[in-house]
Amino acid sequence: MSSIRELERVASSYATRAVYLDRQGKTDSAITMYKRAVEMLMKITKLYPDYQLNQIYIQRAQAYQRRIRKLRGEPDGSLMEPNGPKAGQKLSYDELVLTDKPNVKWSDVIGLEQVKAVIEEAI
Known part of the structure; x- marks a missing residue:
């Protein structure tokens, strides 16, 4: 599990840096860091x-x-729902945003105190 912790640390570092650069108005650098964070999370x-x-x-x-799409000035990126009763219709913001919190608590995550601290700072 130590390799997963390292990947989480790296992803968190990229995300924290991306948010910092984004707030500083350094769009290109922020996009690069957001991309790296996405790559690590997907990995x-x-x-x-x-x-x-x-x-x-x-x-x-x-x-x-x-956020990358927004920084690039692309359209809002409303997702199209491929199947279901609203097939082909754009989903509204309210339909895309999670309103129910995931059932994971900090206490469920064992031994990641440093990562938890970085995530709390980023939020």
């Missing part, structure tokens, strides 16, 4: 498919990808 989900925090990491990666 974790592929290497450790049964990891408890994968769903959260996927959500974070999607949020970073939306």
